[in-house]
Amino acid sequence: MSSSDDRESILSRVRGALAPLHERAAMPDYTTELAVMRQMMGSRDALVVFAERLALVNGIALTDPVALVARLRENKWLHGYCDPALWPALAPHFGADFKVETTYDRKRVDDYAFGITRAVGAIAETGTIVLNDATTSRRLGALTPWVHIAVVERAKIFSDLPEAVAGLGQDTNVIWVTGPSKTADVEGILIEGVHGPGVQIALVV
Amino acid sequence: MRFQQIDQFAAELKADTRAAVYDGSKKGHEKRTKLLFDEYADPDRLRRIAGEVKQHVVENLDTYLPQVEAKLKANGVIVHWAATAEAANQAVLGIMRARGATKMVKAKTMVSEETELAHFLEKHGIEALETDLGEFIVQIDGDHPSHIVKPIIHKNRREIATSFEENGLGAYNDDPQTITRRARHFLRHKYLEADVGLTGANFVSAESGRLVLVTNEGNSRFCLAATKCHIAMVGIEKIVPRDYDLALFLNLLARSGTAQELTVYTEFISGPKSPTQPDGPEEMHVIFVDNGRTEVLASDCRDILRCIRCGACLNVCPVYRQASGHAYRSVYPGPVGAVLSPLMMGDKFPQKADLPKASSLCGACHEVCPVNIPIPDLLLRLRNRAKEENVPSPGTPPMGAWALLASQPTAWRASLFGGKIINYLPTKLLPIPALRAWEAKRSLPAWRGGEFRKWLKTRKGRANVSPPAPSRAEAKKAD
Ligand code: SF4
Numbered sequence: 010m011s012s013s014d015d016r017e018s019i020l021s022r023v024r025g026a027l028a029p030l031h032e033r034a035a036m037p038d039y040t041t042e043l044a045v046m047r048q049m050m051g052s053r054d055a056l057v058v059f060a061e062r063l064a065l066v067n068g069i070a071l072t073d074p075v076a077l078v079a080r081l082r083e084n085k086w087l088h089g090y091c092d093p094a095l096w097p098a099l100a101p102h103f104g105a106d107f108k109v110e111t112t113y114d115r116k117r118v119d120d121y122a123f124g125i126t127r128a129v130g131a132i133a134e135t136g137t138i139v140l141n142d143a144t145t146s147r148r149l150g151a152l153t154p155w156v157h158i159a160v161v162e163r164a165k166i167f168s169d170l171p172e173a174v175a176g177l178g179q180d181t182n183v184i185w186v187t188g189p190s191k192t193a194d195v196e197g198i199l200i201e202g203v204h205g206p207g208v209q210i211a212l213v214v
Numbered sequence: 215m216r217f218q219q220i221d222q223f224a225a226e227l228k229a230d231t232r233a234a235v236y237d238g239s240k241k242g243h244e245k246r247t248k249l250l251f252d253e254y255a256d257p258d259r260l261r262r263i264a265g266e267v268k269q270h271v272v273e274n275l276d277t278y279l280p281q282v283e284a285k286l287k288a289n290g291v292i293v294h295w296a297a298t299a300e301a302a303n304q305a306v307l308g309i310m311r312a313r314g315a316t317k318m319v320k321a322k323t324m325v326s327e328e329t330e331l332a333h334f335l336e337k338h339g340i341e342a343l344e345t346d347l348g349e350f351i352v353q354i355d356g357d358h359p360s361h362i363v364k365p366i367i368h369k370n371r372r373e374i375a376t377s378f379e380e381n382g383l384g385a386y387n388d389d390p391q392t393i394t395r396r397a398r399h400f401l402r403h404k405y406l407e408a409d410v411g412l413t414g415a416n417f418v419s420a421e422s423g424r425l426v427l428v429t430n431e432g433n434s435r436f437c438l439a440a441t442k443c444h445i446a447m448v449g450i451e452k453i454v455p456r457d458y459d460l461a462l463f464l465n466l467l468a469r470s471g472t473a474q475e476l477t478v479y480t481e482f483i484s485g486p487k488s489p490t491q492p493d494g495p496e497e498m499h500v501i502f503v504d505n506g507r508t509e510v511l512a513s514d515c516r517d518i519l520r521c522i523r524c525g526a527c528l529n530v531c532p533v534y535r536q537a538s539g540h541a542y543r544s545v546y547p548g549p550v551g552a553v554l555s556p557l558m559m560g561d562k563f564p565q566k567a568d569l570p571k572a573s574s575l576c577g578a579c580h581e582v583c584p585v586n587i588p589i590p591d592l593l594l595r596l597r598n599r600a601k602e603e604n605v606p607s608p609g610t611p612p613m614g615a616w617a618l619l620a621s622q623p624t625a626w627r628a629s630l631f632g633g634k635i636i637n638y639l640p641t642k643l644l645p646i647p648a649l650r651a652w653e654a655k656r657s658l659p660a661w662r663g664g665e666f667r668k669w670l671k672t673r674k675g676r677a678n679v680s681p682p683a684p685s686r687a688e689a690k691k692a693d
């Protein structure tokens with residue numbers, strides 16, 4: 010059978026299965042306020058909530074590039090990739106001890122200790138960073154290095170999930186990132202940095 | 215066979231495995247409850263509404279399926295349909311061959327477990343590598359997942375370390391961090407070499423055609439950053455009407471499944487990569503898979519198609535905790551599996567008709583289900599169906615003698631009186647082996663047959679409560 014035969018057979022079986030129903034379940038009427046965590050935001054500043062929530066999932070929010078550079082140096086994360094559009098503004102903060110490339114070579118995936126790319130926004134309620142194709146210079150550059158630094162604009166922090174869903178836009182690949190990559194597959198023990206970054210930083214500007 | 219198959223399996227389970235499953239599932243459940251109830255004003259309403267949304271979708275699939283197909287096509291996605299597991303696997307193989315592709319990296323998808331895709335592709339000379347850490351371990355072990363969210367809940371670190379060693383992934387080391395790093399290192403080169411990335415989808419929005427994938431490890435992200443072609447295998451029931459509804463389900467799924475507020479990665483994919491993006495698939499296929507789902511839709515248990523595969527009902531189930539997932543002989547274990555697996559068998563329903571009986575009907579699964587599926591009711595309907603189809607039920611105690619007594623008042627009264635003899639019988643002489651075994655560990659309550667009738671007859675006015683029954687030992691002493 011071809012896919013189009015299968016299409017017909019599936020749809021006719023679906024119709025046949027539903028035919029005996031006298032009434033079909035109606036779509037319930039609800040507002041997404043239902044799915045907003047209570048008392049999370051209140052009248053608090055979105056950045057404050059975002060930073061606090063991100064810390065709870067072991068992510069790091071920074072507002073000062075100097076603090077970022079100090080942290081990278083302290084951990085000897087000295088070789089990285091940076092979105093070429095971001096580099097001119099960031100370069101003055103990085104010293105000569107760093108090696109930062111603005112092109113990403115997939116053959117040298119293990120060379121990059123960090124990757125700096127732009128985020129399209131963030132979600133305060135959950136400490137989530139929002140990435141998409143339009144603002145990410147390279148999907149691999151944001152994913153394969155041990156440390157990912159997402160540059161988030163302060164004005165683009167959504168307060169909660171329903172708001173962030175409404176703001177998904179037209180991009181074909183939107184990724185919500187909530188903390189570092191992790192697993193608890195082995196005996197339920199939490200380990201960070203499985204396939205994605207083991208350290209997730211948001212640099213809010 | 216004296217026992218139900220599932221009981222037999224549970225009885226023979228290694229103590230290690232039972233402990234691993236028990237601890238793992240209990241932990242998941244306790245955290246979940248706290249999260250939901252601390253954070254929402256009305257968590258119960260949240261799951262009721264979510265259930266209604268999915269029920270609406272299930273009962274209107276005839277409209278939603280063509281709608282989502284049209285939307286996907288408009289987004290530049292190639293849509294395929296597969297009525298059976300075999301057809302789904304063939305569709306994947308067809309896409310691989312058309313591209314001359316020989317290497318696939320796979321994210322976790324339950325549909326591909328149903329169709330045994332990885333085995334199938336390997337038989338046809340294609341490497342199909344599982345990339346979810348748990349699934350990867352299951353694959354190198356030639357094992358099966360035993361939980362839909364935590365595939366290796368039944369394994370401990372020593373077993374994992376041994377199989378890593380046997381598979382050339384370094385000398386024996388059972389530190390979970392070392393195990394994870396080794397997998398990270400091995401798999402990242404595999405992603406980069408692969409031609410095709412395969413995923414499932416947790417939700418598909420009919421409105422936008424967006425596929426939503428939730429993961430924690432980042433493996434599906436890697437599949438979709440490193441390869442040039444994306445294939446998504448999707449069960450036909452995965453649809454939600456609008457993007458708007460996604461917030462509701464995303465709030466529930468992670469909390470119910472792994473007691474997280476959100477999983478680490480939530481990906482919204484509506485087509486091949488954007489033209490300006492250097493990485494990622496230029497081609498995207500969605501395969502809609504039936505494989506028994508329309509059988510479920512035609513039954514009076516179609517509510518189970520609301521399931522969002524969170525695993526909460528497994529974690530809370532006293533039978534699952536004792537028996538472990540493999541006891542269910544199905545891709546879907548636990549309460550959800552006890553309903554879904556026999557139904558998906560179609561004509562071969564009797565082969566799994568015993569699963570709905572592996573439940574005490576305690577109702578915990580219904581209480582935790584984020585889409586409010588009345589699982590105990592569905593289990594009863596399936597038990598009834600098995601009875602109507604005369605499916606034999608091994609291990610059921612013979613009830614013929616009881617039926618005879620219960621229908622003859624004189625015989626019943628005589629046996630109630632005669633039963634007193636059991637109070638004086640030494641334990642060794644008890645007539646039924648099961649009773650002897652019971653008595654070896656505990657004492658039977660004293661036989662008080664007929665006393666209820668006496669009490670009822672002499673009862674005056676308001677019900678007065680009879681004192682608790684003395685134990686058999688006490689009764690013996692008193693006499
Ligand atoms: S039946 Fe409900 S609780 Fe069980 S896996 Fe499905 S959605 Fe989760």
